[in-house]
Amino acid sequence: MAGTPLVLIIDDDPDMVLLISKILTNMGLETMSASKSDKAITMLHSRVPTIITLDIDLAGANGLNFLKYTKKNKFYAHIPVIVFTAQTSPKLEAKAMEFGAFKFIKKPLVANALIMIAKQALKQAESFKLEKVFNDGEANGIVTIQGDVTEISELSFTLISSIKFSPKDKIEVTSSFFQKMDVQGCSQRVNSHLGASEGGFKTLVSFVGITDTAAKQIRSCKKKV
Amino acid sequence: MSNKISVSIDIELKELIPHFLESRTKDVINLTTLITNGDFKAIESIAHKLSGNAGSYGFMPLGEVGKRMETAAKAKQLDAIKVEFEKMKDYLNNIEITYVTL
Numbered sequence: 001m002a003g004t005p006l007v008l009i010i011d012d013d014p015d016m017v018l019l020i021s022k023i024l025t026n027m028g029l030e031t032m033s034a035s036k037s038d039k040a041i042t043m044l045h046s047r048v049p050t051i052i053t054l055d056i057d058l059a060g061a062n063g064l065n066f067l068k069y070t071k072k073n074k075f076y077a078h079i080p081v082i083v084f085t086a087q088t089s090p091k092l093e094a095k096a097m098e099f100g101a102f103k104f105i106k107k108p109l110v111a112n113a114l115i116m117i118a119k120q121a122l123k124q125a126e127s128f129k130l131e132k133v134f135n136d137g138e139a140n141g142i143v144t145i146q147g148d149v150t151e152i153s154e155l156s157f158t159l160i161s162s163i164k165f166s167p168k169d170k171i172e173v174t175s176s177f178f179q180k181m182d183v184q185g186c187s188q189r190v191n192s193h194l195g196a197s198e199g200g201f202k203t204l205v206s207f208v209g210i211t212d213t214a215a216k217q218i219r220s221c222k223k224k225v
Numbered sequence: 226m227s228n229k230i231s232v233s234i235d236i237e238l239k240e241l242i243p244h245f246l247e248s249r250t251k252d253v254i255n256l257t258t259l260i261t262n263g264d265f266k267a268i269e270s271i272a273h274k275l276s277g278n279a280g281s282y283g284f285m286p287l288g289e290v291g292k293r294m295e296t297a298a299k300a301k302q303l304d305a306i307k308v309e310f311e312k313m314k315d316y317l318n319n320i321e322i323t324y325v326t327l
Binding site for chain 1 (some may be wrong): 271
């Protein structure tokens with residue numbers, strides 16, 4: 001996403017939407033809003049926001065359901081979701097954090113608190129870029145993220161990132177180490193998901209068509225990336 | 226009670242306040258009917274929003290009214306709702322806003 005960061009405000013109270021929008025546009029952000037979770041999902045598909053603010057008290061438990069939806073979807077899981085509520089419920093806060101909320105803010109909203117948290121969320125979102133292309137109702141996307149490459153061999157490497165890849169995902173990992181080992185031009189294929197770890201999800205990625213020279217260089221490399 | 230109630234509001238929100246107060250006037254009109262009809266669910270919904278938005282705009286006592294009205298609506302306590310409703314009307318009729326830089 002180039003240009004001004006975009007915030008999706010999800011709240012069924014028009015006065016809260018106006019207020020949150022005012023605070024965030026004063027920060028130089030662009031905003032769009034939805035009063036229902038299904039409309040919010042439609043908006044997500046058409047324009048991916050940088051961050052989301054979400055009223056967890058949306059009718060019909062739709063606030064939590066929306067949060068779960070974004071966090072389970074690999075195209076949206078990286079978007080920081082700032083959750084609001086007028087309830088005083090430690091259980092609800094725990095649930096929201098369990099479902100992946102970035103921060104939990106109790107109403108009444110304090111403008112300075114929102115500004116501070118929005119800045120933190122923007123910082124987290126900085127390393128992500130997402131372009132969305134829709135093709136016959138199916139979401140296809142190119143995601144550029146940061147990750148760590150560990151445990152490399154001439155056959156494969158382990159990637160730790162914030163995305164849980166599946167074998168049908170196309171992947172291209174670039175790294176200065178890969179360039180040094182002369183494997184950067186080699187095709188990569190997601191082999192399998194290895195589970196969660198500190199720092200994110202572990203993915204086994206195979207090299208396809210690695211040259212003998214590159215394989216030798218990796219074998220002779222005495223340290224891990 | 227007809228004493229003026231002084232409220233200091235962030236000057237950054239000045240342009241939003243007329244719309245906010247208009248919305249609360251509509252709430253009062255709606256609540257009048259809902260209380261007459263004993264529609265606790267709808268009263269709870271309005272009160273819940275009030276408990277969140279009023280304080281956010283800087284009208285803290287009004288937010289507290291909303292919270293108590295919401296609790297009363299959940300418990301289907303019409304008398305308690307009416308008490309809070311009177312407080313809501315009194316507050317809205319008597320506020321004097323000063324805009325300040327926070």
